[in-house]
Amino acid sequence: MPTIDDLPTELILAIFAFMDPKTMISASSACRQWYKLYSLPEQQYKVAQHRYSVADGPPNDEWPASRRLEALRAHQARWRTLSWAKSHTFNNDTGDQWECFSGVYGRANRFQNCIMFNKAPSVVVNSDESMWSINVPIPIRDFCMDSYQDLVVVMNAENQRSRRDVHFLSMSDGRPHPRAKYPLVSEDISSVWPYDSGCTIEIYGEHVIILFRGYTYPTTGAQRFSSVLIIWNWITGEKMMRLSSSGNNFVDSFCFLSPDHVLVGRRTYPSTPSAQSSLEVYCFGKGLQHINMRRFQLPKLAADASLNYLELLCQAVPTPNHHAWRPFYTSPSNRICMISVYYSNEVSYRWVNYIVFASTFLKTFPNEETNLGIVDPEEFRYISTVPWKDWSLQTRITSWNSERSVYKAVTYGTRIVRLLPAANPGRYRIQICDFNPYARSQIKDALGVNKRETGIIKQKKLDGFGMDLIGRVDEMQRDVKQNEDVATVNYRYIASAPARFPLDSIFAEPIFSALPYLETTTVEDFEVRYVMMDFENIYLLDHDEVQVLSL
Known part of the structure; x- marks a missing residue:
């Protein structure tokens, strides 16, 4: 206004x-x-919440608005300069099943029916790291967790042919979760072949999603896909939604957009050129008989191009409570989604990332109208399709290669974490890409909050340009220094760019890079294989250990 x-x-x-x-x-x-x-502190804190894309935590007499404001500003300053206040390392076996969510790193020893947890420290509330383990009553095929709800969801690894058992257990002791009406649910996945191809589990509030993945397998004259996505309310045991692959339309990946909305990636097989891969948003909060769906089209491809892989990333946000308290946390309504796609044609291939705010998808459900006309729970008759041209202007397109990262906890809030190769092989710099619209103006605020970080900002206009997927964009670089000789991080602001066609002509219609963002990259490099993050920590995974940098 x-x-x-x-x-x-x-x-x-x-x-x-x-x-x-x-x-x-x-x-x-x-x-x-x-x-x-x-x-007044109350008004300044309200403004700061909006500025930094956070939500207020539960009431606490020991944390008035003035204290929360001071802690929030200091927390954001540490992220702006990537100045971690604590660091610790623990051993890790990459052969184990492992997860990272809500400030806890968990790894499961499948041979001992045991899950070990490492909880990261919190600089904000001044808590130390902790470790514990639980024994579970079944062999572990896969698991997911949410420490804010004391919940671990475990998939049974025993051969059950076409059925799979899912257990809702306590992270504290491994027993059935006291809030779960049915701590064990069993599901028929006979449509998935083979039965043990793997799965993906995610938790957001009261809902748990499991995607049972299938392989491609030959049939008469063609290849077909199989996968099943199921959503439960883990507290009531109610099945909220079931979605299966249909023909050559494969359910490839998913992510939560909100506790009641899921984004699903549909990939079509190259043998069906008339079909188009797309993103589908389902509103499932009212149950099986009241599901609404919106379909978002991806850009059309050139005649010789195909979409070979699709992965959706949008980290869920745990909600603090009196058992797991925080003065503030990531705003659930202001989160970035990253859709990573692998394209190829006759002469080239490349990774393409579509980066968009979750709100872009959610705002197509203004009234949450009910789909009363469905007959089959998997028949969504009233489908609203959003063409690519109608949502492309709210999307950033990048060509970041995904081979040196991991598809877990790569996004959090408005940030995306990446690894950039350093001069020495096997060593990488950490880069945070922040899509907060206020990120650029916050650079100057990152200094001076912490007295020991009385740095100098040196600003210079680069002689060249930065290369993005769709063309050249002006960039501004700032080096944040603790003294005149040692730079701790480098800043680079990537502005919006106009519509272009990529040089290799993968796409048959214009693509855009509308969302600007701020890159913050460490000068220091690390020996690391994968990088992840959450609201307060960066996790560096190597072959046999995990280093946690707490901000």
């Missing part, structure tokens, strides 16, 4: 010329009173 600040100074002075002194005194007094109220 335009404000008086948007007007030219000359025009404002002309307005003042028509005001009598009494009116000017009244206006000045009102402005001073407004500024005085705006400067």
